[in-house]
Amino acid sequence: MSGCDQPGLLPVEAALERLLAMADAAPINQTESVTLEQADGRVLAEGLISSLDLPPWANSAMDGYALRLADWQGEPLPVSQRILAGTLPSALEPGTCARIFTGAPLPAGADVVEMQENVQLGDDQRVSFSQGMRFGQNVRAQGQETKVGDCVLPVGTRLGPIELGLAASLGADRLVVYRRARVAVLSTGDELIEPGQVLGPGQIYNSNRRLLCAWLQRLGCEVIDAGILADDLQLTRDALAALDDVDLILSTGGVSVGEADFLGAALREEGELALWKLAIKPGKPLTFGAFRGVPVLGLPGNPASTLVTFGLLARPYLLRRMGASKVEPLGFPMPAGFVWSHAGHRREYVRARIENGRVVMHPNQSSGVLRSASWAEGLAEILEGKTLAEGDSLRFIPMSEILG
Ligand SMILES: Nc1nc2c(c(=O)[nH]1)N[C@H]1C(S)=C(S)[C@@H](COP(=O)(O)OP(=O)(O)OC[C@H]3O[C@@H](n4cnc5c(N)ncnc54)[C@H](O)[C@@H]3O)O[C@H]1N2
Numbered sequence: 054m055s056g057c058d059q060p061g062l063l064p065v066e067a068a069l070e071r072l073l074a075m076a077d078a079a080p081i082n083q084t085e086s087v088t089l090e091q092a093d094g095r096v097l098a099e100g101l102i103s104s105l106d107l108p109p110w111a112n113s114a115m116d117g118y119a120l121r122l123a124d125w126q127g128e129p130l131p132v133s134q135r136i137l138a139g140t141l142p143s144a145l146e147p148g149t150c151a152r153i154f155t156g157a158p159l160p161a162g163a164d165v166v167e168m169q170e171n172v173q174l175g176d177d178q179r180v181s182f183s184q185g186m187r188f189g190q191n192v193r194a195q196g197q198e199t200k201v202g203d204c205v206l207p208v209g210t211r212l213g214p215i216e217l218g219l220a221a222s223l224g225a226d227r228l229v230v231y232r233r234a235r236v237a238v239l240s241t242g243d244e245l246i247e248p249g250q251v252l253g254p255g256q257i258y259n260s261n262r263r264l265l266c267a268w269l270q271r272l273g274c275e276v277i278d279a280g281i282l283a284d285d286l287q288l289t290r291d292a293l294a295a296l297d298d299v300d301l302i303l304s305t306g307g308v309s310v311g312e313a314d315f316l317g318a319a320l321r322e323e324g325e326l327a328l329w330k331l332a333i334k335p336g337k338p339l340t341f342g343a344f345r346g347v348p349v350l351g352l353p354g355n356p357a358s359t360l361v362t363f364g365l366l367a368r369p370y371l372l373r374r375m376g377a378s379k380v381e382p383l384g385f386p387m388p389a390g391f392v393w394s395h396a397g398h399r400r401e402y403v404r405a406r407i408e409n410g411r412v413v414m415h416p417n418q419s420s421g422v423l424r425s426a427s428w429a430e431g432l433a434e435i436l437e438g439k440t441l442a443e444g445d446s447l448r449f450i451p452m453s454e455i456l457g
Pocket residue numbers: 240241242244245257258259260261262305306307308309310311335336337338352353354355356358420421
């Protein structure tokens with residue numbers, strides 16, 4: 054342990070490893086066949102194997118003229134056919150060229166396409182090719198992208214617009230995906246009321262509920278909005294018992310050392326509860342447990358802590374349960390545009406932006422503040438025990454890497 058480690062704080066990697074191990078132990082195995090329209094954001098449960106070559110036949114990459122290179126000896130060539138995309142050409146007559154358009158099938162016998170800008174059309178409609186031509190130029194060979202039998206998308210791929218376009222290009226109209234994870238979102242806290250109501254003394258609006266519900270939907274989960282947990286043990290038990298068909302109960306708030314922790318009490322009674330203290334800021338307290346066999350993940354209630362722990366821990370956990378192979382966000386090294394002089398015990402995820410090629414941080418990094426997260430383009434990772442001078446390298450994780 055280095056001098057900067059705080060005894061008892063669980064490193065972020067260790068917490069993620071534990072969560073992923075728990076996800077691996079409780080995979081959502083059920084699959085369903087969905088149309089491409091329904092497949093966005095889902096995880097592939099059966100690899101997509103190509104049943105055709107792509108392109109299925111050689112075709113032209115340009116609007117121009119197709120010919121056999123050997124036929125061009127300096128004498129203009131007559132045009133023997135006109136080939137539009139979607140038509141079937143006849144074999145190229147020797148000593149001629151064919152008018153051809155982008156995407157149209159190459160006639161048998163042709164081996165090059167010259168773009169129309171590079172040819173001269175004589176008064177007799179014969180074509181002269183003045184530029185030097187290279188064998189195979191502007192020809193897209195059959196199967197150059199994909200061959201019959203290729204595994205184009207492996208099991209575990211998260212489907213997005215590109216994958217759906219790719220599946221469509223192979224003629225697939227349905228894909229087999231894992232069932233969506235059913236996630237119940239619970240908020241705890243007597244101070245919470247919902248937007249639209251009049252704020253009373255000591256009350257705040259529930260922001261975590263909307264943040265998490267919207268985020269979970271983006272991740273391809275089915276969201277069960279379980280509202281605000283009542284401040285009463287029996288009502289808490291009843292609320293949890295009603296969520297017996299979900300894959301995860303995700304709660305926020307009440308995970309630190311507060312006194313009225315009915316969620317914790319209910320879990321201790323009828324399940325299990327592990328209280329973690331993570332070496333992460335924001336987001337130190339996190340709980341993982343179960344109620345009557347249903348996993349429960351308790352995130353800290355401070356909105357920025359909810360954001361960071363959901364993005365870096367709960368999101369990979371849920372994606373893994375839904376079978377995704379890539380679950381961790383990409384980050385890339387960037388020079389710091391600020392000084393970090395106090396080495397901390399916890400790994401900090403700073404709400405930051407990139408300006409003039411450097412990472413700049415928002416002045417308000419309070420765990421209670423969401424506005425700086427909305428300003429931010431990403432999270433800048435400052436490792437525990439580290440100080441930074443301007444220009445030192447840090448890892449920058451774009452928000453887009455965790456939000457979808
Ligand atoms: N004595 C200690 N106090 C605290 C510790 C500690 O170690 N010892 N840890 C602090 C840290 S770090 C965090 S993070 C928070 C975690 O708090 P809880 O998860 O127990 O959450 P609450 O106390 O219920 O709420 C914290 C904060 O967030 C607001 N909140 C809660 N839920 C929502 C919601 N759905 N929407 C908007 N805002 C919400 C709540 O009003 C509080 O202001 O504990 C520290 N304390």
